[in-house]
Amino acid sequence: MASVRFTVTPTKAEDLPGLSDTSPDLSSRSGARVRFGSRESVNRSEPLSETSGGLTTTAGGGGGTETPEHSNTDQGDGNSKISSVYINNSHGMDDDDFYDRNLALFEEEMDTRPKVSSLLNRLANYTNLTQGAKEHEEAESIGEKKKTGKSPQMGTFMGVYLPCLQNIFGVILFLRLTWVVGTAGVLQALCIVFICCCCTMLTAISMSAIATNGVVPAGGSYFMISRSLGPEFGGAVGLCFYLGTTFAGAMYILGAIEILLMYIAPKAAIFESKHPDGEGAAMLNNMRVYGSICLLLMSLLVFVGVKYVNKLASIFLACVIVSIISIYIGALVSAFKPPNFPTTSLWKQFCQGPELNSSCDEYFMTNNFSEIEGIPGLASGIISENVWSSYLSKGDVVEKGSLSSSHFSHPASTHQPYVFADITTSFTLLVGIFFPSVTGIMAGSNRSGDLKDAQRSIPIGTILAILTTSIVYLSNVILFGACIDGVVLRDKFGDSVNGNLVVGTLAWPTPWVIVIGSFFSTCGAGLQSLTGAPRLLQAIAKDNIIPFLRVFGHGKANGEPTWALLLTALIAELGILIASLDLVAPILTMFFLMCYLFVNLACALQTLLRTPNWRPRFSYYHWTLSFLGMTICLALMFISSWYYAIVAMVIAGMIYKYIEYHGAEKEWGDGIRGLSLSAARYALLRLEEGPPHTKNWRPQLLVLLKLDEDAHVKSPRLLTFASQLKAGKGLTIVGTVVSGNFLHSYGEALAAEQTLKHLMDKERVKGFCQCIVAQKPREGISHMIQSSGLGGMKPNTVVMGWPHAWRQSEDPQAWKTFINTVRVTTAAHLALLVPKNISLFPSNSEPCTEGYIDVWWIVHDGGMLMLLPFLLRQHKVWRKCGMRIFTVAQMEDNSIQMKKDLATFLYHLRIEAEVEVVEMHDSDISAYTYERTLMMEQRSQMLRQMRLSKSDREREAQLVKDRNSMLRLTSIGSDDDDDTDGGERDRMTWTKEKTSQYRATHSGCSTPEGFRDMLSIRPDHSNVRRMHTAVKLNEVIVNKSHDARVVLLNMPGPPRNQEGDENYMEFLEVLTEGLERVLLVRGGGSEVITIYS
DSSP states (O other): OOOOOBOOOOOOGGGSTTOOSSOOBGGGSTTOOOBOOSOOOOOOOSOOOGGGTOOOOOSSOOSSOBOOGGGOOEEETTEEEOOSSSOOOSSOOOGGGSOOGGGGGGGGGTTTSOOHHHHHHHHHTOOOOOOTTSOTTOOOSTTOOOOOOOOOOBOHIIIIIHHHHHHHSSHHHHHTHHHHHHHHHHHHHHHHHHHHHHHHHHHHHHHHHHHTSSOOOSSHHHHHHHHHHHHHHHHHHHHHHHHHHHHHHHHHHHHHHHHIIIIIOGGGOSOOOSSGGGHHHHHHHHHHHHHHHHHHHHHHHHHHOHHHHHHHHHHHHHHHHHHHHHHHHHHHHHTTSOOOOOOOOHHHHHBSSSSTTSOBOHHHHHSOOOOOOSOOOTTSOTHHHHSSOOOOOTTOBOOOGGGOOOTTSOOOOTTSOOOBOSSOOOHHHHHHHHGGGGOGGGHHHHTGGGBSOHHHHHHHHHHHHHHHHHHHHHHHHHHHHHHSOHHHHTOTTOGGGTTOOHHHHHSSSOHHHHHHHHHHHHHHHHHHHHHHHHHHHHHHHHTTSSGGGGGGGOOOTTOOOHHHHHHHHHHHHHHHHHOOHHHHHHHHHHHHHHHHHHHHHHHHHHHHHTOTTOOOSOOOOOHHHHHHHHHHHHHHHHHHOHHHHHHHHHHHHHHHHHIIIIIOOOOOOOHHHHHHHHHHHHHHHHHTTSOOOGGGOOOOEEEEOOBOTTSOBSOTHHHHHHHHHHTTOSOEEEEEEEESOTTTSHHHHHHHHHHHHHHHHHHTOOSEEEEEEESSHHHHHHHHHHHOSBTTBOOOEEEEOOOTTTTTOSSTHHHHHHHHHHHHHHHTTOEEEEEESGGGSOOTTOOOOSOEEEEEEOSOSSSHHHHHHHHHTTSTTTTTOEEEEEEEEOTTSOHHHHHHHHHHHHHHTTOOOEEEEEEOOOOOOOHHHHHHHHHHHHHHHHHHHHHHHHHHHHHHHHHHHTTTSOOOOOOOSSTTHHHHSOGGGSSOOOOHHHHHHHHHHHOTTSSHHHHHHHHTOOOOHHHHHHHHHHHHHHHHHHHHHTTOSEEEEEOOOOOSSGGGHHHHHHHHHHHTTTOSSEEEEEOOSSOOOOSOO
């Protein structure tokens, strides 16, 4: 069977109509998460096999090829117009640039829905560049050319494990762990270490789950918390964690300086005190000076480049490992050969001469002094004495528990070489001091932007580092308790062992191994903190959730955070000025614990909510573990220092509220939003169980606003009034109707919605907006009233404006829509509020200093008239207004008793108001009333005839235009003509004779006889009675309430017969004549106020 051979050469993409060079942007769609560059395709240079049923593609338009005749292109205006599915072009290109026939169904949507091949190509080329915590899926600076950078190559060992080890094995292990063991005892020390390690392990498990649930750019811990708990929590906890990391750098520098000045070069001290009481202050001043110098040098090193820090990190870590190994070797050696220290004669030390009668120190004379072996060794059994705690108060002498001093002895002199406790110790204090030694677990995640595979490296490296350090800490606690005497352990600075570092006395072969190792360890940990903290701040600044931090998002050309490093150095300097390691440690403990608490909360929340996007690769987690870790973190915060815990929470709370009010405009799909959705769903389902009780009734408003041709709100003061009525509470839905077809008017609807949102923000109204597109406004309003809200959160009150100048309007659309809305609201059993003269109502910046809110309670329709003034007076605008309630008594009513009953009713309602009963005597219908009724009916008839004649003229024009057609006539004028025309006009073939006959019978005002008939009509009796009521009530209301700030009045319902709609509007006009501000109120048919508690 012969096969037909086509040559298909695709045109350029930009030549195709409707296609552009710009890259399709998926970020504008709700489900998309990747931004695309220009389209790229796989080059298919080889022709497809004919046997496979494909098309053979050739590169050029050479001879020997046949093309269908209709596959040419028509040239016009310089652009090629495609006239066939096959396109000829002399330029050979990849045919994948043109949408092949397999995707022809989707080619019109390719600009918003790219091909899967393009998507996968972009994902495959994704590199985890260091770009701050700004979301990789959001290129917020559109059009900004991205500089190509070298992709990160750091693995698990170098990128996570070693930085974590270096940060965890910091200053506390070498300077304070022996003191913690000696003070708390082996059992409590094990307990402290175990609790702290459990806390960090559980946090690491939660962190691993979050880190493996998607790509984690730079700023790891902050990124994880903010994307899981939202920008408010993320910013608050991120800043707390930043402060903790910065203070950690200060703590490590203070530790390094303490080692330098006390154990390496004691003679380097600048400040010296001749009096023993001033030695502490002199030491603090020395640490401030040297600490500031060290901080400056480290900051310069970090500024030069992080690569040098990474190179030095290996050297520093090697020193740490060698130091720890030397401790284990020294402990084993001490079992066979305990270290010796040269001692001096106690008598010569404390007495002025060798004679027995020479004068000696009083404390020495009243107590039994003995020499003991400071390091008895592993085989000595000293651990039995070190099992229990020995807490001291500040100023107590450090002594052996089994050889305690006499209680009646004279206080020890500071001039003698006694060892004193420098601070009062307790279990909680030791927890706060020790916890920083396990806080380096975020070191790997903070540098997630430098990792080749962060999702794999962060869990493995962090958990292995925690296991390693936990084993080292626990074993060291036991070794210290088993090898060193308790009195030496409690000697914080090693004064009893010739000023050596206590850990160094156990090390093999020399104490200098520990001294040098610990010095480099603390320097390395300080460098790691000064490297990680600025990147964390840069990530927060780049997210733009805290406006005043934007400047810290900038840095050098290679992305190094210069300004953030400067701020970090300044904050670290504050920690160095504190100068005491034991005072700085609890501060950063709080910040770290708060960060860990929220990491656990984020994991637990995502797990319990079961959000579809929660699919971590790390599967060894459970929400109970996260809750346990969160509980431990919270307990440790208050155990270590309850006042620091409260301060840290207040700081985080202030940052949270600041971001909430000023900066957070991000939608990150966070867990708090998911929690809000779950809580909202649960609450809505609960609300559906039954109608609300009267005590729980509150106005849930649907505010109907009208937009002009320029999409501006015609009566913005209507929303102002709604905000005053709500005082910022409850549900408010602001709605409008856009005339037209939804398919064509979608853009107009979005613009209208944005206008409403802007106005709501301006008036500080919390709520939702709803914009409906409909052919007729009355249909759109009806649909909105029916469909607004959800479940138990549906509006129960409609607020709409009064149709201004309805008498002068030729088109009755406005007031007919108004009456139709009143009918729809009544049918839906909703309350209705209609402010008249809304432009005269006070704005939120014009509080009423005096005056009254007058209520005219004519009929009872649920108590809305009582409740509304109370709600208005909750707002600052109406707060100083008094309340007066008027009711109407007929001839047969006892007005005195009515007043007493009304006062009692208000007393039970707990509403303070003045009460007045107005008596309305029966009177004859006045000539004025009769004249008003007659004018109303004549005007209505005239308008009806004018509209009919106008319709006739339009029909004649249509008849001339379509003379030879059979037309089914539809309403041409307003959307209300179908209500005024008879059924005879629904379907009619118009001829000249029929037109003349119709005009002769329907055009009442086109002849003088028609006018005479209109002038001779007599008013309807029911209309006269209604007008009489309106006139009499208006006289009374104007007489009593002419000076009121606002008058609340029962709104009568529209007539059942729609022919009297014009009369109804006239009645309302007469009823409210002469009043500045009127609120017409119509209840929804249910009780909204009760006297019962």
